[in-house]
Amino acid sequence: MNGERTFEELFGKHPTCAASAPGRVNLIGDHTDYNQGCVLPTVIPQRTLVEAAIAGDRYQVYSATLGRLISFDSGELTDFGRYVGGCIQVLETRGVGVPPLQLRIDSNVPVGAGLSSSAALEVATIRVLDVLLGLDLPAEEIALLAHKAEVEYAGVACGIMDQMACSLGRSGLMLFLDTMTLERRLVALPAGAELLIVNSGIPRALAGTEYNQRRAECERAAAMLGVTSLRMVSDPADVERLPSPLKERARHVVSENARVLAAVNADAGAFGALMNASHASLRDDYSVSVPALDELVTALQGEPGVFGARLTGAGFGGCCVALVEAGEATAIAQRILDRAFSGCTPGVIVPSLN
Ligand code: GLA
DSSP: OOOSSOHHHHHSSOOSEEEEEEEEEEEEOTTOGGGTOEEEEEEEEEEEEEEEEEOSSSEEEEETTTTEEEEEOSSOOOTTHHHHHHHHHHHHHTTOOOOOEEEEEEEOSOTTSSSOHHHHHHHHHHHHHHHHTTOOOOHHHHHHHHHHHIIIIIOOOOOSHHHHHHHHOOTTEEEEEETTTOOEEEEEOOTTEEEEEEEOOOOOTTHHHHHHHHHHHHHHHHHHHTOSSGGGOOOGGGGGGSOTTHHHHHHHHHHHHHHHHHHTTOOHHHHHHHHHHHHHHHHHTSOOOOHHHHHHHHHHHHSTTEEEEEEOSSOSSSEEEEEEETTOHHHHHHHHHHSOOSSOOOEEEETTOO
């Protein structure tokens, strides 16, 4: 990984233990998780590593990515201390005493790209505390604690997908997760296909505000339909009675959930078509795309060897994901890098070409 100062250089000793967690990419099922719907993410090769030792009288945390060392006690958390300190405090509210620690974080998960760098950090932090303190937490519990840290301390009212994906995902497999029951299973990627992830490089500037607004719209739509969540809509025709934009928002959620259920057993061609439909729905009904993402997705969809492509994650910037013919991802990625785009200068995340 890319840190310049090792644990030994920082703290004068070896770490007692280390743990890591991957970033994730969502293949289909965006903005369904806070509506009790289903999602289908997988993990990416990029990971966040946390090394730890018990020491001192305050928490000291170094980020190799940011090149910054911060220290805090149980008082107010700032900077990336909100993620790490949030995990510590969430464990403490569960009755786990977390002694002062020295921690070093290193990560090659791109930040702000919609690949869950924060969930990777939270899951890796709880994993390292799990080992250090001998807690023996199950992977689902680690995800739930990481999610609590994100919501309560990092201040993002996100769904459970990211932390579950980073904690329970397996390389090369899709995690089908029902966010209402937390039932899940690992599923093979469609035969003859592989993934390509392209970063638009557009920062997700509006993601926080607009994300919360979409959540609120979904809650209003569900209330008007007399259901506890949009997952509970049994007849898609019902949403057409809602006023705009609630109608469009609910239409996306209900149709996206159906697309996830269809995608689990789809072959590569059908899966790709579902991804294309998902992008159109996120763009037209959910209004979370931006022109640069649309341009990139259209370019990917037009490339030979591409089954389908869509924006991934919350939207407003970040990455696109494409399902492509096995063995073709590098060549397709190269062709995308060679093109000129008016709205962005893309970078390739998986397979890594940068
Ligand atoms: C973000 C959130 C997730 C999910 C996605 C959209 O990544 O953290 O919980 O809502 O957006 O699918």
